Amino acid sequence: MKRALSFAVWVLTFVLWSVNAWAASADYPTKPITIIVPFTPGGTVDFTMRTYASTAEKLLKQPVVVVNKPGATGMIGSLAGAQAAPDGYTLTLGSSAMISTLEWEMIEGRKPPFSRHDFAIIGSLTMMTPMVVVPHDSPWKTLSDLLRDCKAKPEYYSFGSGGLYGGSHLPAEMLMMAAGITARHMPYKGAAISLTALAGKHDDFGTHYTASTIPLVRGKKLRVLAILSDRRLRSLPDVPTAKELGFDVSCAQWSGVLVPKDTPASIVEKLRDITLKVTKEKTFIDLIEATGDEVYFMNHEEVAKYWDKESVMFATLFGKLIEKEKKPSK
Amino acid sequence: MDVLTNLYHGFHTALTLNNIYLCFIGCLWGTIIGVLPGIGPMAGIILLIPATYGLDATSAIIMLAGIYYGAMYGGSTTSILMNIPGESASIVTCFDGYQMTQKGRGGAALFVAAWGSWIGGILSLIGLMILAPSLANFAMKFGPPEMFAVLLIAFVLLGSLGRDSFFKSMPMIFLGLFLGTVGMDQMTGYLRFTHGIRELYDGIGFMPVAMGAMGVGEVLSSTEESLVRIVHRVRLRELLPTRQELRASWGPIFRGSGLGFVIGLLPGSAHVLASFVSYLVEKRVAKNPEEFGTGRIEGVAGPETANNAASGGAMIPFLGMGIPTSPATAVMMFALIIHGIRPGPLFISEQPRIFWGLIASMCIGNVILIILNLPLVGIFVNLLRIPFRVLFPMILLICLVGTYSVNYNTFDLGVLFAFGVLGYVFRKIKFDIAPFVLAMLLGPLVEEALRLSLMRSGGSFSIFWNHRIALTLIISSCLLFLWNIYRGIRPSKATWERALQEGEG
Numbered sequence: 001m002k003r004a005l006s007f008a009v010w011v012l013t014f015v016l017w018s019v020n021a022w023a024a025s026a027d028y029p030t031k032p033i034t035i036i037v038p039f040t041p042g043g044t045v046d047f048t049m050r051t052y053a054s055t056a057e058k059l060l061k062q063p064v065v066v067v068n069k070p071g072a073t074g075m076i077g078s079l080a081g082a083q084a085a086p087d088g089y090t091l092t093l094g095s096s097a098m099i100s101t102l103e104w105e106m107i108e109g110r111k112p113p114f115s116r117h118d119f120a121i122i123g124s125l126t127m128m129t130p131m132v133v134v135p136h137d138s139p140w141k142t143l144s145d146l147l148r149d150c151k152a153k154p155e156y157y158s159f160g161s162g163g164l165y166g167g168s169h170l171p172a173e174m175l176m177m178a179a180g181i182t183a184r185h186m187p188y189k190g191a192a193i194s195l196t197a198l199a200g201k202h203d204d205f206g207t208h209y210t211a212s213t214i215p216l217v218r219g220k221k222l223r224v225l226a227i228l229s230d231r232r233l234r235s236l237p238d239v240p241t242a243k244e245l246g247f248d249v250s251c252a253q254w255s256g257v258l259v260p261k262d263t264p265a266s267i268v269e270k271l272r273d274i275t276l277k278v279t280k281e282k283t284f285i286d287l288i289e290a291t292g293d294e295v296y297f298m299n300h301e302e303v304a305k306y307w308d309k310e311s312v313m314f315a316t317l318f319g320k321l322i323e324k325e326k327k328p329s330k
Numbered sequence: 331m332d333v334l335t336n337l338y339h340g341f342h343t344a345l346t347l348n349n350i351y352l353c354f355i356g357c358l359w360g361t362i363i364g365v366l367p368g369i370g371p372m373a374g375i376i377l378l379i380p381a382t383y384g385l386d387a388t389s390a391i392i393m394l395a396g397i398y399y400g401a402m403y404g405g406s407t408t409s410i411l412m413n414i415p416g417e418s419a420s421i422v423t424c425f426d427g428y429q430m431t432q433k434g435r436g437g438a439a440l441f442v443a444a445w446g447s448w449i450g451g452i453l454s455l456i457g458l459m460i461l462a463p464s465l466a467n468f469a470m471k472f473g474p475p476e477m478f479a480v481l482l483i484a485f486v487l488l489g490s491l492g493r494d495s496f497f498k499s500m501p502m503i504f505l506g507l508f509l510g511t512v513g514m515d516q517m518t519g520y521l522r523f524t525h526g527i528r529e530l531y532d533g534i535g536f537m538p539v540a541m542g543a544m545g546v547g548e549v550l551s552s553t554e555e556s557l558v559r560i561v562h563r564v565r566l567r568e569l570l571p572t573r574q575e576l577r578a579s580w581g582p583i584f585r586g587s588g589l590g591f592v593i594g595l596l597p598g599s600a601h602v603l604a605s606f607v608s609y610l611v612e613k614r615v616a617k618n619p620e621e622f623g624t625g626r627i628e629g630v631a632g633p634e635t636a637n638n639a640a641s642g643g644a645m646i647p648f649l650g651m652g653i654p655t656s657p658a659t660a661v662m663m664f665a666l667i668i669h670g671i672r673p674g675p676l677f678i679s680e681q682p683r684i685f686w687g688l689i690a691s692m693c694i695g696n697v698i699l700i701i702l703n704l705p706l707v708g709i710f711v712n713l714l715r716i717p718f719r720v721l722f723p724m725i726l727l728i729c730l731v732g733t734y735s736v737n738y739n740t741f742d743l744g745v746l747f748a749f750g751v752l753g754y755v756f757r758k759i760k761f762d763i764a765p766f767v768l769a770m771l772l773g774p775l776v777e778e779a780l781r782l783s784l785m786r787s788g789g790s791f792s793i794f795w796n797h798r799i800a801l802t803l804i805i806s807s808c809l810l811f812l813w814n815i816y817r818g819i820r821p822s823k824a825t826w827e828r829a830l831q832e833g834e835g
Contacts (some may be wrong), residue, residue, distance in 0.1 A: 040657070041376045047664055054380055069738050072531035073514075076739065079528075094621065104519075113528075157785055164519050186474075186750040186785050187516050189778065192660060193597045196653045200470035211667070221673025291667050 030062040038077025082114040086260040088267035096253040103314040121300035124256035130171040148180035157204040158184040162191035171207040202292040210292030340686030356393040360400020368732025371401035372657040387669035392691040406443040414545035419601035419637040426629030437569030445633040446705040450635035451696040453587040455641025467648030478779035479803035487610035499765040506769025529741035538745040546751020582632030590636030594643020597655040604640035605633035
């Protein structure tokens with residue numbers, strides 16, 4: 001009798017559990033959703049995700065909470081996201097920074113604990129465009145001026161960035177490679193300090209993003225020489241792109257949403273749907289554009305192609321950078 | 331008199347019922363955030379940003395700024411009462427504050443901390459009002475060479491921190507420096523001492539180490555004492571500082587205000603540096619510096635004033651230039667951007683309503699905070715009457731939650747306990763923890779500043795020769811260093827007298 005009863009309990013539990021799983025995907029979401037941001041709070045992508053969270057909340061009718069898990073240039077949080085339960089209740093921020101960090105680890109010979117293929121892509125949210133900036137009183141009036149002087153004096157001029165191999169460093173390296181120049185790199189701790197140094201003329205140029213730079217441009221502390229993207233910015237229509245000036249450097253950074261790859265297809269579809277809707281919401285667009293970024297939705301196939309391309313680009317870039325390091329300095 | 335008219339309009343904006351209410355909420359939330367160890371003002375501000383969506387820009391920044399300086403008021407509470415730093419800027423307050431609690435003067439320490447915070451806040455506000463535009467330009471002049479020079483002075487002052495001689499602090503300082511190097515090198519990307527542990531890429535977390543070595547270590551060593559404590563009702567007299575203590579506090583408070591304000595202007599972790607330098611300066615100018623670390627009121631008054639004054643100073647690059655120099659101001663800037671305001675060099679002239687409204691509300695906020703905090707002193711001190719067997723697990727829990735809330739990382743909890751044990755060991759062998767903790771913080775900063783300066787100059791030390799401000803400060807630090815060694819070798823007057831007495835007896 002006892003055995004029959006316990007067997008019945010097991011069967012019932014199993015049935016209820018599978019019904020719950022099925023019901024979960026049918027009625028998804030039934031409980032709050034977490035978004036992991038692998039960076040410290042306060043940055044642009046953190047803000048993007050928080051804006052996404054508050055907009056998605058209204059559409060999903062469940063709380064959407066952002067959790068910051070910084071560390072190891074985003075690896076710790078991304079790893080946590082890749083290993084989370086694939087039930088659609090843990091989303092992860094995906095960005096160019098994740099791709100570049102993964103490529104960097106591989107080039108250094110350290111096998112990363114996860115790869116971009118451990119995720120299923122939901123979609124991209126924003127594009128952040130770097131620009132070439134100089135102090136306001138700088139003698140350079142155009143990008144060609146800057147590049148010409150840098151070519152004449154290799155390793156003479158300096159540029160600041162917010163951190164080694166970070167978002168404000170790599171565009172500069174790409175520009176230098178495309179133009180065949182070299183300059184000294186000053187890695188500061190964070191874009192804000194790097195911009196202060198640039199405005200204070202402690203450095204000669206830098207590649208930074210619109211959000212933090214535009215106020216300084218308006219305040220006549222900095223000037224923008226070129227945009228490193230395929231098209232001009234709406235907020236600075238008079239500034240040419242590097243492409244127009246003959247240098248094919250285009251390195252906008254994307255940010256988007258990911259889930260673990262084994263998440264059920266129905267949940268993934270729903271999330272993709274919701275994300276597309278969020279990027280069309282006026283409140284979302286207004287908030288994002290207020291910071292100077294662009295809302296740019298790419299669906300999962302487009303993102304997959306984009307980050308494959310990025311992977312190759314970063315791998316080549318890092319390969320060249322390492323070669324440069326190995327060359328004996330004067 | 332332009333300033334006064336603007337201020338008048340500012341108060342006009344700030345004194346609406348809605349704005350006062352928001353200021354109060356911000357200050358209250360900031361105090362709570364400050365009291366809870368681990369969570370800093372930045373996290374507190376971020377959590378409340380969604381609440382500002384429906385507000386206009388002025389009201390939003392009033393509330394968020396309230397959190398910012400409110401946290402500086404609250405940070406001293408656990409530092410003084412339990413030797414747990416509420417946030418990195420309050421670490422220095424632990425040194426003498428906790429000793430005062432041990433002597434039963436905890437209430438007085440809290441009182442003076444609140445009082446100093448208020449004066450520091452108001453004075454730095456006045457500085458902010460009058461000097462914002464010109465100082466913003468001054469802040470820009472501080473590049474890596476100047477930062478290196480400032481940090482070098484702080485570093486040399488560190489040598490005089492320990493209760494014992496300079497030479498006994500040295501091993502602790504070296505240990506702190508060594509542990510500070512763990513992590514990814516910022517300039518080259520090389521991993522130092524990480525042994526493949528990814529959580530160490532950004533270094534051994536500073537807050538877990540400080541909370542562990544100081545808070546958990548204190549709990550562990552206190553368990554060796556009797557677990558029975560005589561509980562008595564705390565009399566009002568014990569809560570208030572004596573007239574002598576108050577008199578002794580004025581000097582540190584004024585010095586702390588000036589120091590904190592100036593250091594707040596500098597980029598980076600201004601609050602920690604401000605409280606730290608203030609403590610060291612107070613130790614230098616005091617008549618009996620050996621008593622620092624045993625419960626001197628100056629060691630509480632100075633640093634707490636300085637870290638509040640630093641809040642005012644840190645607002646200057648943010649409001650005057652649109653460049654936030656600390657995570658908390660960066661988040662405030664985001665909040666403004668969401669509301670369509672882009673702080674920049676034109677901010678003060680283009681948005682006087684917001685700027686002066688904010689200044690006025692900061693005055694009001696400081697008043698609210700002193701009213702909030704003073705009566706709370708009595709409540710907090712009564713917390714200590716909880717029996718040890720309940721209090722200690724509570725402290726451990728607070729440390730755990732505080733540490734985890736920063737990075738949601740269980741590795742940090744391991745660090746917390748490891749350094750808790752280490753702190754206990756240090757206490758047993760009678761080595762001072764203070765130089766260790768501060769060296770761990772300062773070491774990486776000094777290294778970064780030096781290397782950036784040398785990068786800029788292409789490897790030549792002549793860059794320091796060329797920058798006048800930097801050169802002056804470096805020469806001062808060399809002189810200080812020689813003075814330290816002199817003091818270390820030559821016994822102080824008190825020691826001479828004691829030796830003579832013993833010789834006679």
